[in-house]
Amino acid sequence: MLVIELPAADLRFACSGGQVNTGKGGETKMHKASFTPERIKVVFFDVNETLLDPTSSFKQAFRSVWEDFSGRLARDGDTADWQDIWTTFQAEQKALRPPGNRRDFWSEQVKRNPAALAAALKKHGFRLGDTALEGFFGKVAEAQERSPVLFPGTAKALSALSQKYRLGIISNGIQTKQTARLRAAGQIPPIREENMFFSGALGCRKPDPLIFRHALERMGVRPNQAVMVGNSWTKDVLGAVHVHMNAVWFRSGRKQKHFRRKVGNMRIDVVENMEELLALFEL
Template identity: 35%
Template sequence: MSIEEWKRNGPKKAVFFDLNGTLIDPEASYEAALAREIRELAARSSAADRSEWEREALAQYRKERQRLTAGPTARRTVEAKALLRRACLAKAVSALPVPRSSAFLLKLDRAIKESLESDPRLYAGTLQALEAIGRGRKIALISNGSRLRLEGRVKRARLEAFFPPARLFTAGAGQRGKPHPDLFQQALETLSLSPSDAMMVGDSRTKDTAGALRVGMDACWFRPGKLSTVTAVRRPGGWLLQAGSLQQLAHVLE
């Protein structure tokens, strides 16, 4: 099966996206926030080499992350990711003249998370890809987070022009989030779409793509940097695509 076979089903009238991990790059956001916090620590220090703190911390963080995520067995649960980041954070500050206690690392990790919420970073090329994908079709967000938090993140990520409030879908009171069909069906009904008219794009196979396929939508599993081309296979419920970048997806949707 191929992309060409998938294309024979006709163009999509709408594309739904997950936000974090699909449009927002969590790792780039975390590194930018880490750099800001390290600069603040350096500004409060009288150490002679403090001008090198940011460079050294980021280098150590990246090196440790690469070491710990090497191989196909790296776990991707929320808990595993949190532990991974704390381990990398500990390595990042290991050569700096700062406390190394668990309490200090926990406090620093919290400060970084607060900082990254205020300035989320998009994957490279996201704005251009959204412009291309949204040309002649509807685009919207489907998120398991609260509506208030989603609106805030959209604003801080400067995505309001693409996703006005009417194009944001979150689980309300008594409603189940992804992968349950409720949220997908709500989005489809609100935009007057049939499942075959739309596609869901997300980085979670269990929540984004599996949930979309359950209601009869096609889905694209977003795997940033992992694929050089878009693949497509037929699954029960619809087609499952895989893409390594949003630019790749925009190209096949043309």
């Protein structure tokens, strides 16, 4: 049955704060179609690190800002190739990663950026103070907002899925900012804005069950008629499973030993790219 509808205004004060079991169960090693239009009506997506690739947009923005910065250095007789700086910066990022961290979340990388760049520049004979480093990454963030990047195959995948399924978004963040990023990346259609559900508007953040239940209610489907696709095991996968939705764990660029996991008696497909995602829907 459908969940009971709660007005958006009430949801802000009704977040359950419920805990979700984070264990990962049994695994198998074969990809095959899991979902059909007869059984599944709606496919929900997360935004950052699922539709949008922050690593690629950051690299592009870093290059743009560095080349502007290095142009000023060249006038003073100094030179530095952006690729050399980038490679050293990446190595310093990795060196600063806390030992034992199995997942290196984007938010954690951002915190290490100034220290990593300072160390990289020092190896190339440059020094920037804290204010200059802050200004550099401020410009990188601005450039990244102007030019977000979709993961390869995203536009094609959304177009193909929209022919047989309704599409939606369930994402932590502010709707105006997230939709602006999608527009800048060239991808709002075929996802209708009324089918986008953001924590900033509801006052509930994934993995809180209420943001998922609200999205299901608004889309008029039962949990078993929907699939959540996202990069976060806890926020996207377990959040969806907690309300008995299907889920797909999207792990772009990370080589997988296993293509499926289990949470209780629910099977979770794991994909590395949009092509593998389409295969789950017989597309």
